[in-house]
Amino acid sequence: MKKTIYYSVLPFFLLFFSFVATAQIGLVTTKVRVINMIPNAQSNEIGQDSEPNIAVNPSDVNRMVGSAFTSNPTGATNRAPIFISTDKGSTWAMNNIVPSGNGATGDISLQFGTQGNELYTGILRGGSGLRMNILRSNNPFGAAVMELLVDRQGAGVDQPYVDAITSIVAGAQRDRVYVGNNDFNAAGGRTASVELSQNARTNPAPAGFTTARIEPRATNGQDMPAIRTTVNSDGNVYAIFYRWVNTGTPNARCDVIVARDNNFGTMATPFSALNDPGDGVRGIRVVTNRLVPAFPSNLGANRLVASNLSIAVHPTNSAIVYIAWADRVGATDYTLHMRRSTDNGATWSADLLTITNATNPALTINSVGTVGYLYQQLTGGRWETHFRRGTTTTWSDMILANTPDNNPAPTFQPYIGDYCDVMAVGKNFYGIFSASNIPDSANFPQGVKYQRNANFTTHRVRNLANTANVGLSIDPFFFAVEQKTIVDPCLFLLRCTIPDLSLEMIRIKCLAKPCIFVDPVPKNCLVKFNCPGCEGPNILCPPYYHMYLDDFDPRAWQVTLVDKLGEPIDYEMNKTKTGIVLSFRPDKKNYIEKQIGDYYLVFEGANATLKKEYAFKTRLEVSDYRYNEHVKMGLQR
Amino acid sequence: MKKTCKGLAICIPFMLLFMSFDSQAQEQRESWISKSSLIFKAEVVLLQTSTINWSDPSTLGVVRLQEIFKGEQELSAFMNELVTVNFNDLKTVKKGQTILVYANMWIANDGIAVTEIAHEVIGDNKLTPDNYRSEIKESLQKADILDLKSRASKAELVVAGTILSVRKAPASKTFETEHNPEWILADIKIDESIKGGQAGGSTLTIAFPGSQDFMWYRSPRFKEGDKAILFLSRENFGYQDVKHFTITTAEQVSDIRELDKVRQALK
Numbered sequence: 001m002k003k004t005i006y007y008s009v010l011p012f013f014l015l016f017f018s019f020v021a022t023a024q025i026g027l028v029t030t031k032v033r034v035i036n037m038i039p040n041a042q043s044n045e046i047g048q049d050s051e052p053n054i055a056v057n058p059s060d061v062n063r064m065v066g067s068a069f070t071s072n073p074t075g076a077t078n079r080a081p082i083f084i085s086t087d088k089g090s091t092w093a094m095n096n097i098v099p100s101g102n103g104a105t106g107d108i109s110l111q112f113g114t115q116g117n118e119l120y121t122g123i124l125r126g127g128s129g130l131r132m133n134i135l136r137s138n139n140p141f142g143a144a145v146m147e148l149l150v151d152r153q154g155a156g157v158d159q160p161y162v163d164a165i166t167s168i169v170a171g172a173q174r175d176r177v178y179v180g181n182n183d184f185n186a187a188g189g190r191t192a193s194v195e196l197s198q199n200a201r202t203n204p205a206p207a208g209f210t211t212a213r214i215e216p217r218a219t220n221g222q223d224m225p226a227i228r229t230t231v232n233s234d235g236n237v238y239a240i241f242y243r244w245v246n247t248g249t250p251n252a253r254c255d256v257i258v259a260r261d262n263n264f265g266t267m268a269t270p271f272s273a274l275n276d277p278g279d280g281v282r283g284i285r286v287v288t289n290r291l292v293p294a295f296p297s298n299l300g301a302n303r304l305v306a307s308n309l310s311i312a313v314h315p316t317n318s319a320i321v322y323i324a325w326a327d328r329v330g331a332t333d334y335t336l337h338m339r340r341s342t343d344n345g346a347t348w349s350a351d352l353l354t355i356t357n358a359t360n361p362a363l364t365i366n367s368v369g370t371v372g373y374l375y376q377q378l379t380g381g382r383w384e385t386h387f388r389r390g391t392t393t394t395w396s397d398m399i400l401a402n403t404p405d406n407n408p409a410p411t412f413q414p415y416i417g418d419y420c421d422v423m424a425v426g427k428n429f430y431g432i433f434s435a436s437n438i439p440d441s442a443n444f445p446q447g448v449k450y451q452r453n454a455n456f457t458t459h460r461v462r463n464l465a466n467t468a469n470v471g472l473s474i475d476p477f478f479f480a481v482e483q484k485t486i487v488d489p490c491l492f493l494l495r496c497t498i499p500d501l502s503l504e505m506i507r508i509k510c511l512a513k514p515c516i517f518v519d520p521v522p523k524n525c526l527v528k529f530n531c532p533g534c535e536g537p538n539i540l541c542p543p544y545y546h547m548y549l550d551d552f553d554p555r556a557w558q559v560t561l562v563d564k565l566g567e568p569i570d571y572e573m574n575k576t577k578t579g580i581v582l583s584f585r586p587d588k589k590n591y592i593e594k595q596i597g598d599y600y601l602v603f604e605g606a607n608a609t610l611k612k613e614y615a616f617k618t619r620l621e622v623s624d625y626r627y628n629e630h631v632k633m634g635l636q637r
Numbered sequence: 638m639k640k641t642c643k644g645l646a647i648c649i650p651f652m653l654l655f656m657s658f659d660s661q662a663q664e665q666r667e668s669w670i671s672k673s674s675l676i677f678k679a680e681v682v683l684l685q686t687s688t689i690n691w692s693d694p695s696t697l698g699v700v701r702l703q704e705i706f707k708g709e710q711e712l713s714a715f716m717n718e719l720v721t722v723n724f725n726d727l728k729t730v731k732k733g734q735t736i737l738v739y740a741n742m743w744i745a746n747d748g749i750a751v752t753e754i755a756h757e758v759i760g761d762n763k764l765t766p767d768n769y770r771s772e773i774k775e776s777l778q779k780a781d782i783l784d785l786k787s788r789a790s791k792a793e794l795v796v797a798g799t800i801l802s803v804r805k806a807p808a809s810k811t812f813e814t815e816h817n818p819e820w821i822l823a824d825i826k827i828d829e830s831i832k833g834g835q836a837g838g839s840t841l842t843i844a845f846p847g848s849q850d851f852m853w854y855r856s857p858r859f860k861e862g863d864k865a866i867l868f869l870s871r872e873n874f875g876y877q878d879v880k881h882f883t884i885t886t887a888e889q890v891s892d893i894r895e896l897d898k899v900r901q902a903l904k
Contacts, residue, residue, distance in 0.1 A: 041745040044714065050851075069851045074711045074742035076674035086692070093689065093746030102886065106816065106852045127886060129852070129872075130816060141692075143723055143743055143752050158814045184812045191812075222812050249813055295813050305815035412854035418815060451746075464714040538682040540699065540719070570690060585690050587747050625686045626694060633685075 032446040033480045034400055036437060037066060037083050037092040040588065043452040043464040047071055051417030052476040054432040055110040057117060058425050062088045065110055065119060065140050066432050068476040072096050072103035080105045080126055084141050087570040089430065089478045091451060097137065097145050101127025107159050113175035115166035118201045121146060122160025122179045130156030134179055134195060134209060149207045150195060155184040159225040159307060165233060175201040176264050180227030180239060190215035192223040192241040196265040212270035214259050216282050220244040224254060224306035232318035235263045238345060239271055240311040240323055242292060249295035256325045258345045259283040274345050286348050290327035299334045299359050300378045300405040307418040312363040319344045322371055324361035336361050336375055353395060360417055366424035374422040374431050381405050383416060385433045387481060400479050403436040403443050408472040416474060428482040437461055437475040504528055506616045510608040519601040529620040533593035540624045542591040544583060550617040552579040556608040563590060564598035574627050583627040662763050663776060669739040669755045670780035675708035681734045687721040688748030698722050698730055706773050721750035735759040737769060785902040788888055792868035794833035797896055798825040800863040806844060818846035820879050823859050831903055843869060844881040857890045866891040866899050
């Protein structure tokens with residue numbers, strides 16, 4: 001059993017009331033996390049990890065996967081890596097499970113079903129040109145290579161982009177999967193296409209995937225690369241694409257088309273639920289004959305390839321849809337437009353937001369209808385990564401990163417990506433972007449955490465041994481914007497108690513509801529029990545720590561483990577005959593010899609009896625093994 | 638082979654049997670090598686646990702890295718450190734054993750983990766502390782030859798040549814994507830034909846990508862005067878299938894200084 005909790009003001013609280021319990025007054029605030037995803041073990045990495053994508057498992061928000069143009073760290077060519085996290089994005093690892101011919105992938109996007117654990121991925125297979133693979137995995141956190149469902153090349157396919165939803169059909173879960181792609185195998189230059197399956201989870205390859213051609217009009221030989229979809233649980237699924245109307249590159253003229261299917265893509269003619277009133281043809285032309293610079297065109301050091309489209313449907317009202325696209329409105333600009341429809345895509349608002357010289361728009365809508373809008377704007381030779389929230393007229397604006405363009409210089413294109421990504425789970429937003437990895441706090445106004453070795457004083461990234469600088473590069477950054485209930489930093493002292501510091505005992509008393517006690521682990525090491533460090537050559541360092549709480553009453557109290565910033569950490573909780581045991585292994589950066597590290601036990605007494613003292617016996621065991629193996633091997637005292 | 642025999646009639650069958658086993662073991666090792674990007678010697682330190690906090694450690698073991706035979710760049714930072722191995726069968730290893738691990742990278746986070754293709758225990762009949770280096774070195778050399786043969790088998794032509802000139806290919810594309818290879822054409826003088834019917838002294842035109850797109854930026858590039866051994870084939874890359882032989886991966890090019898080795902391998 002695992003539980004995570006955040007305390008946004010924990011550092012403040014700990015600073016002033018380091019071992020004083022506190023009460024909660026239930027103020028809701030927004031907590032932002034920005035994390036450099038390159039693992040510590042890959043501190044030597046200098047690749048250009050651009051064009052990121054993210055999938056959060058709605059069934060278990062702790063589990064996330066990310067992707068970027070990242071090569072297999074061993075140079076092996078048969079598999080490419082994805083990034084994985086099992087602690088809600090706090091730490092990331094690289095897992096080489098994507099089939100490849102050159103140790104990397106071309107374009108890649110990812111999505112979980114909304115129930116279950118199946119991950120779907122669309123890629124251009126590394127080393128194979130414009131060869132699209134659609135893949136699935138029931139455990140992207142394991143070692144098995146992803147299963148191939150669709151393998152298509154022919155005349156070539158570009159930018160497979162995945163969306164997925166889980167429906168209950170006859171009592172069983174079905175993953176409906178949509179992969180927008182620009183398929184040059186389509187007849188007559190009507191290349192905008194969607195591969196779709198109504199039951200992709202269990203069927204053997206090709207898992208029910210069929211091709212829907214969603215471009216009904218004549219084109220200038222093809223549509224542009226980006227075809228994006230968004231799906232609502234009521235069956236409405238929308239697609240957006242650039243119809244290339246006329247004029248050669250780099251000054252192509254395009255219409256922005258939105259198409260809709262009202263039954264998960266199973267209409268007799270898929271995506272034919274919206275007809276344009278002007279020509280009576282399926283697919284609404286939201287805007288027409290726009291100049292879309294591409295092939296070749298640049299914004300700063302990043303290329304432009306007509307891939308800047310995004311679409312998001314309201315999760316509980318499928319009539320509400322937001323879109324974003326890019327075009328040129330003046331002589332040299334590259335402008336993002338965001339609009340909204342409240343009638344299932346039939347009519348569209350004027351621009352709700354117009355952003356000049358920006359790229360990589362990504363839209364999502366959370367469970368209460370708040371839109372999350374991620375984009376990267378070039379300002380004064382720097383990339384500002386913005387995340388905005390709102391609905392119509394008022395939009396908050398948060399800068400996640402402000403990093404230099406062209407430092408480091410590009411090693412290939414795209415420099416930061418032809419797209420980035422954001423998604424909502426519940427009220428919270430989770431996203432990913434790529435940016436220069438210069439470790440400078442000024443570049444990350446919301447704060448940042450690096451897993452890889454970095455020196456924020458000299459502004460250099462460091463090698464694995466932390467003995468020398470390594471070259472700057474483009475890295476993927478995860479971010480989370482979450483609504484949290486903040487802890488009152490003990491404003492009402494009468495509602496606080498001083499925790500007991502006796503040997504091998506924790507005593508807490510709730511004076512007012514709700515009450516929360518924060519118990520620093522290093523103090524436990526000083527007072528409650530001995531905390532041995534790394535002793536001997538052939539042991540894990542840091543080891544696993546198993547903290548037993550005997551006589552713990554789980555009906556009255558919940559206990560969790562957080563780090564010094566109040567971030568969740570990866571830990572296990574198991575029941576014992578006499579109580580519970582919390583097991584975890586500190587990460588190397590936070591480990592402190594003989595003190596374990598700056599971690600905090602947090603006790604929440606939601607059902608605790610007021611003014612009653614609860615006493616838990618506590619003890620610590622140190623082990624090379626996780627708890628289950630520790631017990632199986634008879635190492636438990 | 639440190640064996641003693643007292644009579645030829647008895648010895649020869651045993652010797653033949655041992656030679657057959659040795660040959661099979663060599664072949665198996667070469668197969669493992671061809672599938673592995675990492676080969677290293679390590680001591681088994683812990684079983685059923687990991688340096689990467691993996692939730693299911695039932696197939697995992699922790700080893701101390703002692704010597705690297707393949708994957709120096711990726712593993713050198715972990716020399717004498719603990720590394721996690723995802724074993725095919727954990728029952729085949731014991732704490733304290735010294736093993737040769739054939740593996741690929743699996744996980745990198747606070748530590749690293751590799752997935753084994755196979756392992757051999759140093760100290761059993763086949764490998765001893767005295768012979769493992771020479772055995773693995775010999776196998777690596779044979780695997781290198783096999784690799785050359787495999788690359789050659791995929792190629793229609795294998796030639797040693799000199800680049801005479803390079804130029805942009807005329808526009809022939811039918812579709813526009815960010816992954817356009819932007820083919821560059823190179824005229825090559827064939828200095829020696831190793832596979833295929835191309836006559837020495839003749840010229841041939843090949844194509845290689847000039848694009849800086851992620852899909853192509855690692856492709857070999859050529860300039861006038863370059864000499865190389867080229868493994869040439871005609872491949873389908875989708876919409877822009879080029880009519881010429883193409884070079885798109887590093888695997889299709891060998892240094893001209895390896896000419897003797899290539900000749901020997903492909904004899």
